[in-house]
Amino acid sequence: MEQAELRELESRCIQDETPQCIAACPLHVDAKTFCALMGQRRVDKAWTILAKTLPLPGVLARICDAPCKEACIRKDAGGAIEMGCLERFCAENAKAVAPPRPLPSRRKRVTVVGAGLTGLCAAWEMTRRGFDVTLYCQSFDCARAALSERGVSAELLDKEIASLVTMGAHLMPDTEISSDLVESLMEDCDAMFIDSDDVSSEVADFGQPDGLTLGTQRAGVFTCRRDESSPVFQAAAGRRAANSIERYTQGVSMVLKRELEGPYKSRLFTSLADVESAPPVSCEAGYSEVEAKNEAKRCIQCECMECVKVCEYLHHFKGYPKVYARQIYNNESIVMGTRQANTMINSCMMCGLCETVCPEDFDMGEVCLQARRTMIEKGTMPQSAHEFALRDMAFANGEKSALARHAPGVQASEYVFFPGCQLTASGPDSVEAAYADLRKRLSDVGLMLRCCGAPAHWAGREALMEEAMGELRETWQGLGSPKIIVACPTCLKTLRAGLPEAEIVSHWSILRALGPAECASKAGGIMAINDPCAARHNAMLQEDVRALLDGVGVEVVEPEFSGDRAKCCGYGGLLSEANPSLAESLAEKRALAAEEDFVTYCVMCRDMIAKTGKKALHLYDLLYPAETRGADRPSPGYSLRRENRARLKERLLTDLWHEEGGSAEPFEAIQVRFSDLAAENMEQRRILVSDVQKVLLHARDTGNMFVNKENGHLLSYVRPVVVTYWVEFEREGEAFLVHNVWSHRMHIMGGRK
Numbered sequence: 001m002e003q004a005e006l007r008e009l010e011s012r013c014i015q016d017e018t019p020q021c022i023a024a025c026p027l028h029v030d031a032k033t034f035c036a037l038m039g040q041r042r043v044d045k046a047w048t049i050l051a052k053t054l055p056l057p058g059v060l061a062r063i064c065d066a067p068c069k070e071a072c073i074r075k076d077a078g079g080a081i082e083m084g085c086l087e088r089f090c091a092e093n094a095k096a097v098a099p100p101r102p103l104p105s106r107r108k109r110v111t112v113v114g115a116g117l118t119g120l121c122a123a124w125e126m127t128r129r130g131f132d133v134t135l136y137c138q139s140f141d142c143a144r145a146a147l148s149e150r151g152v153s154a155e156l157l158d159k160e161i162a163s164l165v166t167m168g169a170h171l172m173p174d175t176e177i178s179s180d181l182v183e184s185l186m187e188d189c190d191a192m193f194i195d196s197d198d199v200s201s202e203v204a205d206f207g208q209p210d211g212l213t214l215g216t217q218r219a220g221v222f223t224c225r226r227d228e229s230s231p232v233f234q235a236a237a238g239r240r241a242a243n244s245i246e247r248y249t250q251g252v253s254m255v256l257k258r259e260l261e262g263p264y265k266s267r268l269f270t271s272l273a274d275v276e277s278a279p280p281v282s283c284e285a286g287y288s289e290v291e292a293k294n295e296a297k298r299c300i301q302c303e304c305m306e307c308v309k310v311c312e313y314l315h316h317f318k319g320y321p322k323v324y325a326r327q328i329y330n331n332e333s334i335v336m337g338t339r340q341a342n343t344m345i346n347s348c349m350m351c352g353l354c355e356t357v358c359p360e361d362f363d364m365g366e367v368c369l370q371a372r373r374t375m376i377e378k379g380t381m382p383q384s385a386h387e388f389a390l391r392d393m394a395f396a397n398g399e400k401s402a403l404a405r406h407a408p409g410v411q412a413s414e415y416v417f418f419p420g421c422q423l424t425a426s427g428p429d430s431v432e433a434a435y436a437d438l439r440k441r442l443s444d445v446g447l448m449l450r451c452c453g454a455p456a457h458w459a460g461r462e463a464l465m466e467e468a469m470g471e472l473r474e475t476w477q478g479l480g481s482p483k484i485i486v487a488c489p490t491c492l493k494t495l496r497a498g499l500p501e502a503e504i505v506s507h508w509s510i511l512r513a514l515g516p517a518e519c520a521s522k523a524g525g526i527m528a529i530n531d532p533c534a535a536r537h538n539a540m541l542q543e544d545v546r547a548l549l550d551g552v553g554v555e556v557v558e559p560e561f562s563g564d565r566a567k568c569c570g571y572g573g574l575l576s577e578a579n580p581s582l583a584e585s586l587a588e589k590r591a592l593a594a595e596e597d598f599v600t601y602c603v604m605c606r607d608m609i610a611k612t613g614k615k616a617l618h619l620y621d622l623l624y625p626a627e628t629r630g631a632d633r634p635s636p637g638y639s640l641r642r643e644n645r646a647r648l649k650e651r652l653l654t655d656l657w658h659e660e661g662g663s664a665e666p667f668e669a670i671q672v673r674f675s676d677l678a679a680e681n682m683e684q685r686r687i688l689v690s691d692v693q694k695v696l697l698h699a700r701d702t703g704n705m706f707v708n709k710e711n712g713h714l715l716s717y718v719r720p721v722v723v724t725y726w727v728e729f730e731r732e733g734e735a736f737l738v739h740n741v742w743s744h745r746m747h748i749m750g751g752r753k
């Protein structure tokens with residue numbers, strides 16, 4: 001990923017954009033953190049937030065007219081947070097803190113003329129930034145009078161003025177302000193601010209200042225508008241003037257990058273979907289500590305996190321896409337990548353739910369896919385991440401499983417049925433039944449058994465994907481480029497993207513048009529539907545399936561995450577290869593999404609849910625029912641899946657086309673039984689019966705084996721490519737009983753060959 005690309009991605013995730021209240025506050029007080037602390041009754045700590053942001057905090061916190069309320073997201077769920085009341089409570093009850101320590105001196109003299117609220121705030125801001133500030137005024141009466149109208153005592157103002165002096169400002173009260181004085185003071189300073197609320201226009205009239213800079217027609221002289229009545233906007237004018245004077249004395253642009261200085265609308269999105277409406281705690285008589293806490297707790301701590309709320313993968317890695325994009329970028333910059341980051345990249349299911357819920361359409365799946373591709377390119381993808389799935393894909397497209405034929409007895413195909421490699425692996429007899437039904441009701445339907453290439457796509461192996469799609473295209477063209485009937489939603493999506501020249505239709509829409517086959521189940525009942533993530537944004541597919549279920553008398557219950565908001569079962573993106581424990585926990589969550597038994601139209605969803613012990617059917621199980629395919633049947637293991645594919649091909653070749661099935665390999669003749677421990681380890685470590693048979697054949701033919709003296713078991717191994725398979729066994733005549741199996745990628749050097 002290039003830096004520019006990273007920046008673009010980072011900027012699209014708005015999770016840590018400024019909350020609306022802070023953006024709308026003319027002084028940008030961190031109202032969110034303030035509310036969090038107040039909600040925990042940490043009043044002293046909350047005060048430090050105000051004291052560090054507000055000029056004259058003891059005064060302003062008591063009189064702020066809280067324009068942030070208009071922007072508060074809580075406004076639409078009971079009412080905006082009473083920020084003004086909370087700030088006042090905090091000011092009255094928190095332990096006092098020392099005035100802020102000014103920055104080192106800038107050696108620039110600034111004169112402030114007039115001591116209205118804006119003049120005092122400007123003096124505060126500039127003193128704090130290290131300017132040598134001298135404030136001239138006739139008296140502080142103007143500020144006192146304005147504040148007393150708002151219930152702030154003269155003593156409080158005097159305390160803040162004393163703080164201003166402690167910070168280093170020089171005060172020159174009791175000064176007769178005249179035009180001559182203003183003129184002479186201008187000669188003696190680097191910049192001047194005139195508080196037009198406290199200085200009459202006869203003494204100094206520079207007209208209305210520039211709205212952005214508060215500059216006047218006189219260089220180095222700044223002033224404020226006369227018509228501002230909101231105290232917080234008056235204070236903000238003091239800060240704006242300080243910003244301008246800082247720029248002016250540094251000789252930098254007076255206008256560049258000042259858009260976020262005043263109030264603005266933030267890009268942050270915060271959903272109120274799960275927020276209960278609650279009215280503000282009344283503060284007519286001021287707050288007690290408990291009331292203040294309760295009001296502060298109404299703050300929903302605005303943030304986006306829409307994707308994290310719905311995606312267990314994002315939740316699991318404890319961050320959000322903006323952070324992950326940065327981590328992925330950093331991971332690409334180092335030689336091998338960290339284990340944690342690699343696992344994170346390989347754990348996304350590429351299901352697209354994040355993009356659907358994100359207000360900015362951020363697709364984390366695409367980010368992870370690009371990262372996987374880069375890892376492949378740079379050779380940093382751990383070999384173990386997707387190896388088994390890719391071997392499985394090669395098997396599905398290999399001689400033992402792949403098949404392409406016109407319908408028996410015909411030389412051309414109008415259609416070709418493409419059930420996909422997982423349906424043939426999990427429910428071969430349902431594929432057979434579906435194909436028979438298609439042949440009966442449509443003319444000239446050929447058959448293509450192979451994998452669509454989705455595993456290569458998910459693994460980030462573009463070259464392999466192209467190769468698989470190229471072979472598929474050639475095979476399809478060899479059949480005369482017929483319309484392709486697809487049953488698996490992942491195949492449908494993958495083929496539509498990879499074979500755009502083909503006309504591809506879902507088996508479900510054909511069945512909807514034709515009506516269910518005669519053999520379809522009549523049992524009916526209520527079932528929860530599980531939409532596969534690959535069917536997201538495919539309204540027609542979702543509707544066809546519901547219509548078919550209706551047609552066989554099944555009443556459908558829609559769990560919370562259905563249709564376009566469907567969640568992945570844990571299989572997508574090859575998650576179960578890279579992070580099996582996370583895949584299991586996702587499947588369990590899917591299984592808990594409804595009390596009813598599930599029905600789905602992706603066989604991997606069916607099998608993932610069934611692995612958790614929850615009853616689940618594939619739609620074929622209702623449309624082409626068989627006793628062996630009840631909702632409580634277990635998910636077939638990895639070896640059986642392969643065997644199912646190979647047997648299906650053999651059976652179809654023999655029964656339909658009257659051709660010989662492929663020849664058996666020598667290892668297939670090895671008869672073997674497994675202990676429970678061996679069977680469990682094989683499933684967990686993706687060791688196939690054929691891998692074990694190869695070891696046993698090798699041991700039998702070469703005599704290369706060890707004896708475990710403790711139990712008399714024999715041990716042998718084979719390393720076909722990069723993985724070494726070990727088998728612990730005993731002979732049972734010509735057959736073998738396998739007690740344990742394991743595998744590793746270490747290459748042990750030396751020793752006897």
Ligand code: SF4
Pocket residue numbers: 012013014015304305306307308320321322357358359360361362
């Ligand atoms: S939904 Fe997720 S990716 Fe989109 S802005 Fe929010 S946190 Fe960022």
Ligand code: SF4
Pocket residue numbers: 019020021022031032035071072073074081298299300301302
């Ligand atoms: S709910 Fe809280 S964080 Fe959100 S805008 Fe209102 S005060 Fe700010």
Ligand code: SF4
Pocket residue numbers: 311312313314347348349350351352353354355363364365366568
């Ligand atoms: S693509 Fe799916 S699994 Fe990946 S981050 Fe988005 S929602 Fe989560």
